[in-house]
Amino acid sequence: MHISRTDLNLFVVLDAIYSQGNITRASQVLNLSQPALSHALARLRTMFDDPLFVRQGATMAPTQFTRSIIVQVRQGLQCFEASLHSGQRFDPxxxxxxxxxxxxxxxxxxxxxxxxxxxxxxxxxxxxxxxxxxxxxxxxxxxxxxxxxxxxxxxxxxxxxxxxxxxRDRLVVLSRQAHTSLGPAGNTSMSLQQYLGQQHVLVSSRRQGMGLEDIELHREGWRRDIVLRCQHYFAACRVVSETDLLLTMPEQYATIANAQFSNCISAFPLETQTIxxxxxxxxxxxxxxxxxxxxxxxxxxxxxxxx
Missing domain, CATH: 3.40.190.10 (Periplasmic binding protein-like II)
Incomplete structure (x- = not known):
């Protein structure tokens, strides 16, 4: 098989079916009729002598052969597209x-x-x-x-x-304004002893393992009391607003996620590397x-x- 005898548009079809997992969605993405897309898939199957995709309910599941070539196909399409645009004046x-x-x-x-x-x-x-x-x-x-x-x-x-x-960001600590141990207005300059003396919520997408703040504390031989591990900072901000738990998080996101809760924000009481x-x-x-x-x-x- 020589590239001069190959319709390169077929590779666009292959990538669309792989990405969408569905003939109907792939045809919509490419603005082609379903019969036209099915015809292109038939040509691809003949060209590669492989089914390429197997129907599983409403999904077109790729075969092992398709999985083995999709990276090279996408790299080739990216290079072609970049070449087409490289000499053109770009207008966003x-x-x-x-x-x-x-x-x-x-x-x-x-x-x-x-x-x-x-x-x-x-x-x-x-x-x-x-x-x-x-x-x-x-x-x-x-x-x-x-x-x-x-x-x-x-x-x-x-x-x-x-x-x-x-x-570049840094860690800050959130506490509710009516925190029973930090005073009625919270604490904007929390000491390490005060920080370690409280209970904490840790936000992580992983089921286990230390957070960045725990790694920094561990280096200095400290360990905090984590009573809640959850997945999202927004949920943690609300928990902090209604409990005495402390939350440690990046400062830029803290100003956004905490906007409706008005928790107090103080610096992390340990010198750490920037995030x-x-x-x-x-x-x-x-x-x-x-x-x-x-x-x-x-x-x-x-x-x-x-x-």
């Missing part, structure tokens, strides 16, 4: 793109509102999907093209993944003008005080 107002971002809830709350305001004004044709990605999967998700950009804490990556520091966030993208997207433009906007917004 005329761009029609759908970007998939890897964001934790902390970054969703801080970055999405100002980013959507900016897009509505400067790039109304851009659509976004925000998903949670495990740190161990960042490289594979960017490599496969499942994600365009990821905002996460610093992690080691191969040379194929480019990254840039996007923000950095890095923006990640694949090398194949480096010269994609739309990706580069969105990266610039994200970095500018992340460096804007009090998002």
């Amino acid at each position: 107002r005329q761009t029609q793109r759908h970007f998939h971002l890897g964001l934790r809830d902390v970054f969703e709350a801080t970055i999405l509102p100002p980013l959507l305001r900016l897009l509505a004004q400067d790039a109304p044709g851009i659509r976004l999907s925000s998903v949670r990605v495990d740190r161990r999967d960042i490289e594979s998700e960017l490599t496969s093209g499942s994600l365009d950009l990821v905002l996460e804490v610093p992690s080691p990556m191969s040379a194929a993944i480019h990254q840039q520091r996007a923000s 950095d966030a890095h923006l990640y993208w694949h090398a194949s997207a480096e010269r994609d003008p739309a990706n580069a433009w969105l990266r610039q906007q994200l970095l500018a917004l992340m460096h804007t005080p009090q998002l």
Whole structure:
């Protein structure tokens, strides 16, 4: 099989069915009729001599062969698209793109509102999907093209993944204003002894393991009393507003999540390293003008005080 005899549009169809898991949704994404998409799938099956997808209820499940080639297919499509755009003058107002971002809830709350305001004004044709990605999967998700950009804490990556520091934050402690031990107005300059003398809520997406604040305390030989472990800072802020538990969290998100609860915010009573966030993208997207433009906007917004 020679590439000159291959319809490259078929690979776009393959990627759409893989991404959507459904013929109807894939046809809608590509703006093709279902018969046209089914015909393209039949050609793909003949070309590769493999079923490629097996129907399981309403879902088209990829075969092992499809899973083995999808990364290379997506890398090729990304390179083709970047080549097509590299010589063109980029106009964000005329761009029609759908970007998939890897964001934790902390970054969703801080970055999405100002980013959507900016897009509505400067790039109304851009659509976004925000998903949670495990740190161990960042490289594979960017490599496969499942994600365009990821905002996460610093992690080691191969040379194929480019990254840039996007923000720097610090830990703060939240307590309710009527805390029985810290006074009627809370405590804006909490000592380490006061901090360790209280009970705490820990926010983590993991079922077990220490939080960043516990790692810092452990280095100094300290341990706090955690009576609640939950998944989201917003829920933890409400718990703090109605109990004497303390919550330790990043300062930028604290100003947002705590807005309706009016808990007291004080500095974390131990000198710690700053909390950095890095923006990640694949090398194949480096010269994609739309990706580069969105990266610039994200970095500018992340460096804007009090998002």
